[in-house]
Amino acid sequence: MAKMTADMDNKGIKQINDIFRKLDNRELGPALRSVRSLIDTYPHMMYDEELENIEGDYNLMLDYMRRGFNDPHRADIYNNLTDRLYSFACDMFITYRTQHVEFFIEALRKSMNNKFSNETVKAELEGFVADTAMLSLEAEATRTEKSKELYRKHNDFMQSLFCNIIVSHQWSVHDSEFFKTLLMSPTVDTIDAQLLVSALTLATMNNMDVNKFEILVHLYLNSTDEKVRQRALVGWVFALSSRTRLLPKMKNIVAKALEDESVVNELADLQKQIIYCMNAEQDTDTIRRDIMPELMKNNNLKITRFGITEKDEDPMADVFDPGASERAMEKMEESFQKMMNMQKAGSDIYFGGFSQMKRFPFFYNVANWFCPFYIEHPEISQTAGNLKDTPLLINILKNGPFCDSDKYSFTLAVASVISRLPDNMKEMLNTPEALGPAVSHEDQQKPAYIRRMILQDMYRFFRLFPQRGQLVNPFDGENFTFITDNLFDGTGLHELVPDLCYFMIKHRNEKALKNIMAKFADGGNSKMRLINGLYELNFAKRPQKAVQIFKELNAEKPDNKRVLLLLARSYFESEQYENAAKCYETLHDNEPQNTTVALNMCVALSKAKKYDEAINMLYRLDIECPDSMPVKRVLAWALMGLGKYEQAEKEYNRLTADNDVENGDWLNAGYCQWLKGNTPEAINRFKNFMANRNIHSPKREHEISYEFANDKDFLYEHGINDTDIHLMADIIDGATE
Template sequence: MTTEQDILKLSLTEIEAGHVFLALGMIREYARNNGAGVWQDEFDSISRDYELMLEYMERGVDDPEREKMYDRIRTRLGHCVRNMMLESKIKSSPFYSEAYAKALGRTIETESLRNMLESFVGEQAMTGLLAEEEKGEKMREIYSKHIGEMSRLFHSMIISPQWTATTSEQMVKILLSPTVDSYDAQLLVSAITIAAINHEDEQKIVSLAEIYRLSTDENIRQRALVGWVFAMAIYGRQTDVVTDMLDDDNVLHELADMQKQVMFCLNADKDNQLIQKDIIPELMKNQDLNITNFGIIEKEEDPMEDILNPSAADERIEKLETTMHRMEQMQKDGSDIYFGGFSQMKRFSFFNDMANWFWPFFIEHPAVQETLDKIGRADFLNNMLAFGPFCESDKYSFLLTMKTVFERLPDNVREMLQGGYEFGNMVSETEKSDAAYIRRMYLQDLYRFLRLNIHKKDMRSPFDNENAYLFLANETFHGNKSKDMLPQLALFMHKRKIKNGFVVFAKRYIDLEQDVLSDNFLHIASIYYYEYANNAEKATDILRRAWYEGRLENDKVSLKMLGRLSLLCGDFDMAATCYHRLFELQPDNNKFALKYGVALMKQKNYSKALEILYRLDYEQSSANTSRAMAWALMGEGKLEQAQTVYRKLTSGEDSVPEDFLNAGYCQWIMGKTNDAVAMFVNYCETTSSTNMVLDSISKKFSKDSEMLLSNGIKPIDITLMADIVEKNIKGKENTFFAD
């Protein structure tokens, strides 16, 4: 931000604080040094009005309207300063300079705007009276002129000065009018959004909120929702109309859904990396086309493949279907799977006009007509553009790309496309009209514009501002009911591994609900303190308190967490209690049964643990069950049985280093010292700890000393065994026994 902008911004802070006289002095100094442009007269008028108000008060005049007049002066002064800031941006910012140049001097006058929009609809209707050939030419002429007018209007909206309440009301009426084309209204809502998120204007935000509240056209409504949410989150200013809406359950549901969709947009790069690394290579392996400098040609079939590997073709098809299904599932879950590919297709001159990023796709757009004249109206393209799962700007990108490559495609591929070939999953009419789908596609359009437009560094993006992209945690959105959305959003962030999102929503929710031990609070607080705040003790205390108050009796999520934490902190009685209750709730859940068995072992209740583990081993044998059972047998003194289990574990393909360590304990307790040493050496070599043998094995012996000591192994034996293991690994030549 320039020094000029800093001065004006500081004056706004003083106005907000009620220091109007100080702010007037700062602005006067700014105007003296930099000029106030067309806003000089307005500033002088505000200064005179304020000085006159002060003068009347000094005279002791009692004016019952003084407070209202003061508020009006503050509002006028704030508007004047923001208009000065905008004028400064137009001079210094490439983004605003381009908008100013492309507006071609057009200003926002609501009456002329209404006439222009309604005239366009009327002109279209009149073409119905013309002959078919003449109608086509006339429609092209009408749309060519209209697209140019709308572009100028779009850019003029971006540089429009502060709106009054009257301007806002009139604009809302125009964009809600049934006599205005929906596509025009959608484009202008996007223009207001770009204007509002880049330069604060309360009445633009109000107009977007009112359009969202009153519109019956879901496409217009969802664009308006995105606009007022982001603008309000960026500037932290809540309006009366929004305050009322935040108590509406339907609005809150849409806000929560939008919050999740925004996070999927932010995850676009990560999803693209996954697609490029895992999915695309698999698709390329199975393609039947080669891309060369001369175009795309078919691969020749391998005549020997049917003989040497007759199932190869079926295997390739199966892999291809699995890969495609994985990609489709990502999209179904909400991922922006096309961002990576289409981000490379935004360099066409078409996108040099900012308005073109936000036009809903329609066949009459001059750029579309020009492309179709070249490649024809293939059924494939009609299906793709009408029902393809792409945001609007990607549809334009796709068509423009087809224009550049169509002539290089093999004849049979072009014939296939002309014949109506379907590309992946198409979107049904029902889904296309769904509010969530419309909003998701629009968010992708907005994300592409703010990420890929040539002025991206010059614009304010809500996707780069945590207060904006985590808007429901923003204080501006706090209402009587909005806190009800926090639990589901926190758990969504946790499930998606979005750390900063979870932390923000969890902390906000915990602060609000810390005295209410609800299920949601227990789940979120325990996850937050244990996994994110590195405070297992705090998480355990919260869950213990809930347990003793009788709140966890049937809460499986909290019982699992408390059991896990209790094992970690050594409270084996509580761990056994938790897993016993879980085992009671779900006696067929083998994971709960195994955890219960482990907790019993930690209590040294080996006989009870073995009852559980024997049943588990009989019903569904697994390596983990065998490990627990072998340890319990060793604790119970049934060493021969334990040895049998350990032999099976150490010889199996799914053995782990600890199997050799524990098998060594068993051999040692049985008096088979040499066999024990061999097992310990194997453990050290497997864990790559041969460079620090003594330290590594000593720590393990210390950790498991209770089992060793209770079975007759003496402390001195433990010390000496560590030395023996080190000697066997490093060799006699490295010890003091060497000659």
């Protein structure tokens, strides 16, 4: 029985998708026949006389054409019938899902407890604002209980209304105008308005309704409440993820909105913020790997199975190691500052921690994932009451750098453990610094900050909500690079594409870059050609293709320093070292004081085995920059290449004795000793190299033979043969197994 139901579900979804494909192609006749076939197959799905009306009007249109009538309005009538069938198919789609998809079945069940006429919704939302205002007139003895009951009833209504909007059929123009007016009204609470905007977002993402979509765009363009406005912006942009479209109308709505240059710029900023948001797991790994160990190592707390306790300080620590405590504090502050800098740049640094706190019953209700934080929320008010003796909650609400979803998580989590915290931690929670760096009220009102918090709420929902797989996900596939949507064709957003591509390159988001380039690869646009070259060089790892692109650009713009630098690097990575050296030489002639360019030229010359040409420049650089480790590295390698092993040895001794020693210095120092004939010392240096190698590197790189293979031409050139290489590899790899 279960398999038969699943087969029916898959077959039905395929038929519905086929209907939308035909409607997207404006194939009205075939789409009508497919709709009729689907309803005949599943007669329990729905019945609506609108389908019969569309069929009747279409057959009449066909009959007029058969009889040779020339109707000047034929195209308009055809488009109108197609739009009507599109709306009918969308209603059929949501009906199908409320019968077969768990998330929509549950949403329909929760929405059936109330009737949601426009008049009922208006009366409830405006009545709630009036009733809360009247609470101040109540006697203190009864105010608390009346307040709890008022918020409880209103929350039940809003949860049900939220679900009702998600499973609602297509709205009329009258419905659209009603909600536009209602959600911009000062008589409606901003929390209610924001929550309903999120409901409209989920509804349009999963079953496009052009009238709901228009509400979101209208609120974004016209609302005076910045939180409603920014939520509407995220809403209509994420609605573009919908698999269903009413393209002509949506195109007109979007094109009109983008006539305003500020809208174009805000969309570009939103695209960047989405990328920051999607880096949350990667940022979490960075914090867990590079920052938290230092913070935990240097703090003064110890976590045990009995709770959190303070470590006893070692009174002799500063005797044996003067300044140890100061250094530990500096390291801890440095690690903490790294994390704060990530946050300021736009990273979602709290995702890792709070992702573990979404299992509270509070998050069983879908609306709670999108609800702005307020202390009176009936599902946390009892819990929050346990924290009334600490200002922590007020700090979270006013100044905490958390999205609303995390504020609810934090409140529930802290309330559940506060009674078990040691006294010193309870005291700490009463200080203004308890939450770390606070966000000023002024910063919290900025559109970019508001938008970031909304995106973080959305990201948590689409990564952690149990039924997320049943919904369209705006962070998956090509959805997250919304600027590639056809609705933006011909708008001012295209002018900002190169800047967005550079952003993707900087943040090493290859998937986003490929999505954008697939849409905007323009052979005649020099900026996009430059980006293509960067893609070939940095991501595709095809430096030969990059060479061709940058050669053409260099021929067109020989004075462009950046293009010449990229051409030099492409030559270098494609092992055309002499050509790379010539490019660096041209750059050096133009900027003789640029040490980096001069050093790169020396590296290229050394790789081209022109050590004698490199050595004079290296000696000069070593005099000018006596403390430069990079200069000493290249100088040591060039000396070794010239066979001046004694001089090279002195440089490698300096490098390996320095605090800034790189692990590769040990490998090259080993080569120097090996070429010099001092095999025991070579072995020692190779062992040092292996002991300090990156343990996270690919497995094949865990053996010294991997390094020998990379440098075999150099070794052959200086008298080391295959037998020597195999024997040395066995000695080193055997010692490090």
